[in-house]
Amino acid sequence: MQIKGDKWTPILFITPSIVAVGIFVYGFISWTSFISFTKWNNVMPDYTLVGFENYRKLFNNMRFQIDLHNTFVFTVIFVTSCLLIGLLLAVLIDQRIKGEGIFRNLFLLPMAVSFIVSGVIWRWLFNPGSFQLGNIGVNQLFEKVGLNFLTCGWYTDPNIGIKAVAIAAIWQFSGYTMALYLAGLRGIPLELREAAAIDGANQWKTFYYITLPFLRPITFGAIIILGHISLKIFDLVVAMTGSGPAFSSDVPAFFMYDTTFRGNHFAQGASIAIILLFLVSLLIIPYLITTFRKEA
Amino acid sequence: MKISLTRLLIYIILAIFSIFYIIPMYIMVVTGMKSFAEVSLDTMWNLPNSFNFNSFSLAWLGSIKEGFRGISGSFLNSVFLVVPATVISALFGSLNGYVLTKWQFRGSDLIFTMILFGMFIPYQSIIIPLVLTLQRLHVYGTIPGLILVHVIYGIPISTLIFRNYYVTVPTEMVEASKIDGANFLGIYRWVIFPLSTPGFAVAMIWQFTSIWNDFLFGLIITPNPASQPITVALNNLAGSYIVQWNVQIAGALLTALPPILIYIFLGKFFLRGLLQGSLKG
Numbered sequence: 001m002q003i004k005g006d007k008w009t010p011i012l013f014i015t016p017s018i019v020a021v022g023i024f025v026y027g028f029i030s031w032t033s034f035i036s037f038t039k040w041n042n043v044m045p046d047y048t049l050v051g052f053e054n055y056r057k058l059f060n061n062m063r064f065q066i067d068l069h070n071t072f073v074f075t076v077i078f079v080t081s082c083l084l085i086g087l088l089l090a091v092l093i094d095q096r097i098k099g100e101g102i103f104r105n106l107f108l109l110p111m112a113v114s115f116i117v118s119g120v121i122w123r124w125l126f127n128p129g130s131f132q133l134g135n136i137g138v139n140q141l142f143e144k145v146g147l148n149f150l151t152c153g154w155y156t157d158p159n160i161g162i163k164a165v166a167i168a169a170i171w172q173f174s175g176y177t178m179a180l181y182l183a184g185l186r187g188i189p190l191e192l193r194e195a196a197a198i199d200g201a202n203q204w205k206t207f208y209y210i211t212l213p214f215l216r217p218i219t220f221g222a223i224i225i226l227g228h229i230s231l232k233i234f235d236l237v238v239a240m241t242g243s244g245p246a247f248s249s250d251v252p253a254f255f256m257y258d259t260t261f262r263g264n265h266f267a268q269g270a271s272i273a274i275i276l277l278f279l280v281s282l283l284i285i286p287y288l289i290t291t292f293r294k295e296a
Numbered sequence: 297m298k299i300s301l302t303r304l305l306i307y308i309i310l311a312i313f314s315i316f317y318i319i320p321m322y323i324m325v326v327t328g329m330k331s332f333a334e335v336s337l338d339t340m341w342n343l344p345n346s347f348n349f350n351s352f353s354l355a356w357l358g359s360i361k362e363g364f365r366g367i368s369g370s371f372l373n374s375v376f377l378v379v380p381a382t383v384i385s386a387l388f389g390s391l392n393g394y395v396l397t398k399w400q401f402r403g404s405d406l407i408f409t410m411i412l413f414g415m416f417i418p419y420q421s422i423i424i425p426l427v428l429t430l431q432r433l434h435v436y437g438t439i440p441g442l443i444l445v446h447v448i449y450g451i452p453i454s455t456l457i458f459r460n461y462y463v464t465v466p467t468e469m470v471e472a473s474k475i476d477g478a479n480f481l482g483i484y485r486w487v488i489f490p491l492s493t494p495g496f497a498v499a500m501i502w503q504f505t506s507i508w509n510d511f512l513f514g515l516i517i518t519p520n521p522a523s524q525p526i527t528v529a530l531n532n533l534a535g536s537y538i539v540q541w542n543v544q545i546a547g548a549l550l551t552a553l554p555p556i557l558i559y560i561f562l563g564k565f566f567l568r569g570l571l572q573g574s575l576k577g
Contacts, residue, residue, distance in 0.1 A: 007401075009479070009480040009481070010394075010395040010399035010401065010480055011395075011401060013391050013395055013480070014391070014392050014395045014396070014407075016388075017388055017391075017392050017411065017451050017455070018407060018411070020448045020451060021410070021411050021414050021448070021451055021452070024414075024422065024426070024448045024449070025413070025414040025417065025422065025449075026410075027425075028421075028422035028425040028426060028429075029417070029421055029422060031424075031425035032421050032422060032424055032425060035424060035425075085313070088309070089310070089313060092306050092309060092310055093310070095303075095306055097303075097306060097307070097310070103310055103314065105563060106314055106317050106318065107313070107314075107317055108559075108563075108567070108570075109317070109321070109556070109559060110317065110320075111559075111570065112505060112552075112555040112556055112558070112559035112566065113509070113551075113552040113555060113556065114508070114509035114510075114511065114527050114530075114551060114552065114555070115509070115511065116509075116511050116527040116530050116531050116548075116551070117527075117530065117548045117549075117551050117552045118320065119534075120530065120531075120534040120544055120545065120547075120548040121320045121323060121324060121545065121548055122320065123534070124323070124541055124544075124545065125319065125320065125323065129337070133337055133338075134338070136337040136338075136340060137340070138319075140340065140341065141319075141341055144341065171316065171317065171320065175317070176570060179567060179570060179571065180571065183571055228416055231418065232418045234420075234511075234512060235511040235512065235527075238511070238515075238531060239511075239531055239534065253418060253420055256420045257420070257512075257515075257516075260423075260424065261516060266424055269420075269424065270424055272420070273418065273420040273421040273423070273424075274421060276418045276420055276421060277417060277418055277420075277421040280416060280417065280418055284413065284416040285413070288409050288412060288413060289409070292405060292408070292409050
């Protein structure tokens with residue numbers, strides 16, 4: 001019998017992955033944490049330990065405070081819009097309409113392209129133009145269809161900044177929530193809806209008492225996924241705006257890149273990265289634990 | 297047949313949203329096709345009068361006269377990067393998924409959860425040690441270095457995709473083969489692997505698109521233009537003040553083309569990967 005020998009073979013085959021993830025994820029995270037407690041804020045590594053000095057400086061740093069605020073604004077706009085638009089589109093598409101496939105594919109298409117691609121395009125669409133050029137991009141379109149009151153400075157306006165980036169992100173990810181909700185809607189047993197109809201519930205009541213509770217786990221999952229994407233947002237900011245006027249579109253991930261690889265403040269960059277990781281973990285770890293405890 | 301008011305309203309709302317989703321695509325295609333004489337920010341929303349591929353060829357080849365680099369070299373870099381990285385990470389995912397569903401051992405669920413965590417981390421939190429390590433391994437700034445990175449950080453998602461797929465393969469088949477005396481590799485080779493085509497399709501399409509679209513690793517690990525992937529080249533092209541806007545947008549379309557083609561022809565598998573990314577199999 002080979003059973004005895006086979007007990008170790010599976011473990012042998014999964015070991016390379018465990019070792020790789022162990023080193024490149026957990027080992028490197030520990031390494032970054034270590035760097036964040038050192039004095040290495042120059043080209044040459046300096047591993048003198050300074051305790052929480054880098055973190056203290058960071059929280060006193062105006063740019064970082066703006067970044068946290070921007071991340072909060074971005075997350076709220078991005079997550080709620082994706083959920084609402086996704087749910088609306090999924091419910092409409094679920095009404096056995098003609099051309100269902102066309103709409104579905106169109107709404108989901110932006111998911112396939114890189115944030116850099118969408119950043120480049122939205123940068124031109126949200127370009128406010130200039131005195132010589134007049135209105136260009138979306139502003140020009142608004143002017144043409146008589147919606148002049150909607151024209152604005154977009155990402156060049158410090159009061160808008162990160163919100164313009166959020167619109168591009170919504171363009172890219174709302175199709176994803178639509179797909180999640182649509183899969184959820186298709187999973188609701190027909191009998192359930194029929195039973196509600198027999199009991200005399202109208203469509204709104206069915207939606208509120210049957211559909212929405214059924215979709216709750218999907219909403220929960222989507223909030224986690226979209227929320228952690230907002231915390232990590234980087235590519236779109238680089239391609240679309242950079243830090244923007246008065247850091248109005250700056251985010252922690254971009255600050256980390258900027259200060260580490262352009263400014264050689266490695267310890268400072270490491271501390272930003274660890275805070276980002278901490279925020280992402282707050283969302284992800286409970287999610288991972290509950291999801292897989294349920295399955296086990 | 298009369299269309300009810302609600303139906304009409306549904307189509308109107310869908311149409312309005314369609315405009316929002318189409319606008320960037322429309323601008324990409326229309327701008328790319330205009331000739332230089334015709335291309336102007338004043339008329340950026342107009343349809344082109346004729347077909348023309350000047351913007352594409354300039355974005356692709358660059359211009360010595362105007363002094364900027366085209367994206368063709370980086371396009372090839374991305375191909376040489378994405379193809380091996382996709383295949384290797386799918387193979388790892390397949391083996392891991394097989395072990396984690398059919399050969400569970402004490403602690404295997406915990407190990408799976410710990411591997412999965414790797415797909416959610418912000419890569420900023422590992423990037424400094426990563427650069428130092430790649431320098432030590434003498435692969436920093438090279439395409440093989442990038443392949444290594446994408447294979448390793450692709451392990452969580454590809455393991456997840458295959459695990460979710462192999463859960464649907466009846467364990468009795470594996471048990472029966474075990475009784476017949478087949479060993480770990482034999483069962484993989486003769487039972488699991490032949491059934492794995494859909495799993496490979498989902499995992500490879502997912503990995504292809506996400507590696508093609510990756511920016512952070514390419515930006516930091518390959519600072520030299522000769523081995524840069526396409527997203528980094530596009531970002532440089534778009535960040536240059538000497539490059540015309542229509543050339544930038546044509547470059548964006550060329551960069552988006554491979555994933556868009558995959559989406560159009562293999563959308564079913566793309567969608568499956570997308571739904572699994574949220575852990576629901």
